[in-house]
Amino acid sequence: xxxxxxxxxxxxxxxDLITIGIFTALFYVxxxxxxxxxxxxxxxxxxxxLGCALLCGPIFLLLVAKVPKRWAITILGGIICFIMFATGMxxxxxxxxxxxxxxADLIAGTRRYRSVRTNILAYAVFCLGATGSYAxxxxxxxxxxxxxxxxxxxxxxxxxxxxxxxxWVLAVIIIGTxxxxxxxxxxxxxxxxxxxxxxxITA
Amino acid sequence: MSAAxxxxxxxxxxxxxxxLCLCVLSTVIAPSLLYxxxxxxxxxxxxxxxxxxxxxxxxxxxxxxxxxxxxxxxxNLTGPLRTTLIAFxxxxxxxxxxxxxxxxxxSTTKVNEFLSAMNRVxxxxxxxxxxAVMLRYIPSVREDWNYIxxxxxxxxxxxxxxGFVTHPGMTVDCIYVPLMMAASKTADELSIASMTxxxxxxxxxxxxxxxKIRRADILFLCCFALYFxxxxxx
Numbered sequence: 001x002x003x004x005x006x007x008x009x010x011x012x013x014x015x016d017l018i019t020i021g022i023f024t025a026l027f028y029v030x031x032x033x034x035x036x037x038x039x040x041x042x043x044x045x046x047x048x049x050l051g052c053a054l055l056c057g058p059i060f061l062l063l064v065a066k067v068p069k070r071w072a073i074t075i076l077g078g079i080i081c082f083i084m085f086a087t088g089m090x091x092x093x094x095x096x097x098x099x100x101x102x103x104a105d106l107i108a109g110t111r112r113y114r115s116v117r118t119n120i121l122a123y124a125v126f127c128l129g130a131t132g133s134y135a136x137x138x139x140x141x142x143x144x145x146x147x148x149x150x151x152x153x154x155x156x157x158x159x160x161x162x163x164x165x166x167x168w169v170l171a172v173i174i175i176g177t178x179x180x181x182x183x184x185x186x187x188x189x190x191x192x193x194x195x196x197x198x199x200x201i202t203a
Numbered sequence: 204m205s206a207a208x209x210x211x212x213x214x215x216x217x218x219x220x221x222x223l224c225l226c227v228l229s230t231v232i233a234p235s236l237l238y239x240x241x242x243x244x245x246x247x248x249x250x251x252x253x254x255x256x257x258x259x260x261x262x263x264x265x266x267x268x269x270x271x272x273x274x275x276x277x278x279n280l281t282g283p284l285r286t287t288l289i290a291f292x293x294x295x296x297x298x299x300x301x302x303x304x305x306x307x308x309x310s311t312t313k314v315n316e317f318l319s320a321m322n323r324v325x326x327x328x329x330x331x332x333x334x335a336v337m338l339r340y341i342p343s344v345r346e347d348w349n350y351i352x353x354x355x356x357x358x359x360x361x362x363x364x365x366g367f368v369t370h371p372g373m374t375v376d377c378i379y380v381p382l383m384m385a386a387s388k389t390a391d392e393l394s395i396a397s398m399t400x401x402x403x404x405x406x407x408x409x410x411x412x413x414x415k416i417r418r419a420d421i422l423f424l425c426c427f428a429l430y431f432x433x434x435x436x437x
Contacts, residue, residue, distance in 0.1 A: 020333045
């Protein structure tokens, strides 16, 4: 779409869009690989965002290094949101990715997408998107249970979930996700420096 | 793409997406397991009409197995095993119909049809291009992964959990670096290829396959919409 962004700002070109698409595919696959072992286990299901955050740091950082422009991260969030929606995830999760994708874009944008540290922070914020459905749970546990039971999920399952989920768990989830994401980003940053910058892959 | 893809009715991509929305909403409100079974059956009919008869049969049989397992688990088991199993099955029941439908949609929609349908509804290019690229790249990730696994075996690096624990740095490098190198090379090649084919052309896209909402589309849309509505009354 020409002349959509005001002059003077860098516009996303077709090459950037295709790069975003390909890295989104990798991001999605790695999120799934990290998330599935947690998602299917009632004791661990609350720590799903940690698993999702663990593997994608290098991908996120390389994407931002390759496309250091506004809207790149928002598009990543939007497409992840769409795919999560299409595979039937909880609405809190995909809405979270959409909103925090935009937030992460703003954060990384404060340093013009060039500072690795700010990018890692943006990645951590982005990963919090997966906690959306759990935030919904803690805001309104009763409503959550009712919806789940109506959906054919069992009372005893909810009991186990509730027993394993006092309020401090929410703090653990959020802080844990941030820490895991920071770790993953740290690895990504090192990898970027050691491998990709030398190879001239970054923009 | 072979001629086999042209078998059966080809539905409008827009209608497919709306059906997917309705399918997701139906699983959100699904009042009972029987309702979900019906949804899977409806999806299977849709898949069979799209020419994916074998896929639909296998998917229905798979769901029937899960259904039987759920009924058995609800009836016979007790204790933590039951809870674990129910948790797992709960997730399966929520995701299965949508995953099945999106599997049918992705395997029957060509990228060009999808792109021109999205242009028709004036979706922003900035979202449509990455999305189309992504949908086609996901299968290649697996292909790349198999090659990388073979190469890793040659260098005596194990891509399993054990490898992660014993040589974390090496394993991480050996997985990410080739995958991401391949990804960025593909991105460069693909953008050159698509620019040569005129993806930047500001004029409206044309498409050989006519994108049009036909009677079959409306019929199926109504089926999914009615089924969604039915969920409120059970």
